[in-house]
Amino acid sequence: MAFDSNVKIGVLGGGQLGRMMIQSAIDFNLDVHVLDPDPNAPCKNISTSFTNGSLTDFDTVMAFGADKELLTIEIENVNTEALKELQKQGKKVFPQPEVIELIQNKLHQKQFYAKHGIPTAPFHEVANAEEVKAKKDFLPFVNKLATGGYDGRGVQAIRNEEAMDKAFDAPGFVEEMVDFEKELAVIVARNEAGEMKTFPTVEMVFHPEHNLVEYLFSPAEINSGIEEQAQKLAKEVIEKLDMVGLLAIEMFLTKEGKLLVNEVAPRTHNSGHQTIEGNVTSQFEQHLRAILNWPLGDTTTLWPSAMVNVLGEDGFTGDAKYEGMSEVIAKSGVHVHLYGKKLTKPFRKMGHITVSDQDMNELREKVNFVKSTLKVKA
């Protein structure tokens, strides 16, 4: 596609990912129209138009898509039947509805990896809690729901027979608990012309309790062999999916130095937020380039960066107040991204902070400072 700003883009989802995509789209004069069920979604005030409505309702998505030329998503939980219909009508839909559909179902994702020889942790399909409980020999394992999980929900570790009581009573799978060295992520972009580019591998640190990315470092501290493998694996996955757009691939690096694909998201991702400041091109611009079939941008790291999620403090619900923010922004190389959410709730993602520094030790110190200083209260 030649460069043309006059493409009417519709985005399913108006959260923080859409918001940061719009911040980038402004640079290209791109009109971005948004559909979201929350009347106060983060995109509301900055989108070209904002439609309040369900992402999973066929008619709502069809009506939203009717006057758009290009549709994309910022969340997977959307009505893919409507997207398929819009695609049939000649509209561009990236990522493709079939890919979204596959990825909506974690079991199908796993089966896809198995079928295509993409390394992933061994697993067994289960239909209900009874079937989970029958997998005693497979303990310890992780029990995952096929559908409906998000941000740490629908995933639980089952370490012993006693814990079996909490098994999900719904279709899904049990997966070998990987004794991993690190959790890594690679974001890869692919446009219609087939051009592909990966971002340097990042290293995630999860909150021990809430199963949310607590912070991450970029680039990951891994040797060049692992880096090369991770990048290659990311390209392999997006190619096998034949997907156009941006794909985030979460991986385990096992203690034996093997990479296993954990799960993927066919969109901009929490593990790529630091690219706004840390890399030549941000993931948000890269997503736009990919779906518009423009040349992909250079993903080189400008300087090591860390992304710290800003979560609502436990015990506080109400109008958000950002305690310690003045101290945080007084530090060099600290960039604030608040998501336009007035109301804080325990562990709600209110924003993120990118921290950058040429020195990795300084970087870690600044991350700790941000984490211990900034509190979202009400």
Next chain:
Amino acid sequence: MAFDSNVKIGVLGGGQLGRMMIQSAIDFNLDVHVLDPDPNAPCKNISTSFTNGSLTDFDTVMAFGADKELLTIEIENVNTEALKELQKQGKKVFPQPEVIELIQNKLHQKQFYAKHGIPTAPFHEVANAEEVKAKKDFLPFVNKLATGGYDGRGVQAIRNEEAMDKAFDAPGFVEEMVDFEKELAVIVARNEAGEMKTFPTVEMVFHPEHNLVEYLFSPAEINSGIEEQAQKLAKEVIEKLDMVGLLAIEMFLTKEGKLLVNEVAPRTHNSGHQTIEGNVTSQFEQHLRAILNWPLGDTTTLWPSAMVNVLGEDGFTGDAKYEGMSEVIAKSGVHVHLYGKKLTKPFRKMGHITVSDQDMNELREKVNFVKSTLKVKA
């Protein structure tokens, strides 16, 4: 001021400077309300609210300011009487109306420099064309209007007696034509607490005909002594103005190695656009930090960057088409900023491109590529 996103900010002017300021304000959850006489101003679709109205009409500015807590500008040509009145009512107005008023008048600017011992080219006040013509002994000189000049208008070189015919017939001054080595600019920020920070000095290259910045490099190729002087001079000017906000100071570096202040702008400036990609903190974020009395951001250069104005091609008026854009964005380290203007006109500022590279020679090559490749036609 402690960090508080709930400040109702009003901006006089809704052009590209306001647009880029809003892109930065989004990161801090700041509501930005805009007043502009153009119903299709670049800020229109991305501001929290947009008011279509005159910036120079007392009543319009008073009405716009009535429900705001903090007022700022993105253009100097505004009604300062209304701003003074709003300030009296207890609203914060940064830059202060008195500073805007002083700077609106280029003659008063020059007199201010002379009074405060700030180095500037020698000049003589003139009331009309007759008085310009009487300055034969001062030839060659530059004839400048006291008020009404903008983007190269209201300024003309008069090199010999024959050229005297075109002398402006309005109040202003004639200024010694400086035989300069380079044109430099420094942007300095100052908050209410008195904290000051300068951006590294940049080097401007003007279009030979149109008297507009055609491109600039950052950091300037000057020795550390000159750099230090330039930074010191910028701080001196903002302190003597007792100004809060962002001040861009254009300077001549003479062949004798002296710095002379040419003129200043009390706002974000074309000579600071490359800070978005090239520096740790952008001028737009720094402006917000300064007027909100937040700690100022680190201005360190991340990598050498150039800013190329994207001007409407001569001979084309109508719906803008960006010829060559695909080729331009395929280059590494090229960032596009389009200003949301549908209509192109000869030499209209449609956007800018930031080009970055660790190597200054590569940087210059990329600048030349962008300049020769990208054309705005209709």
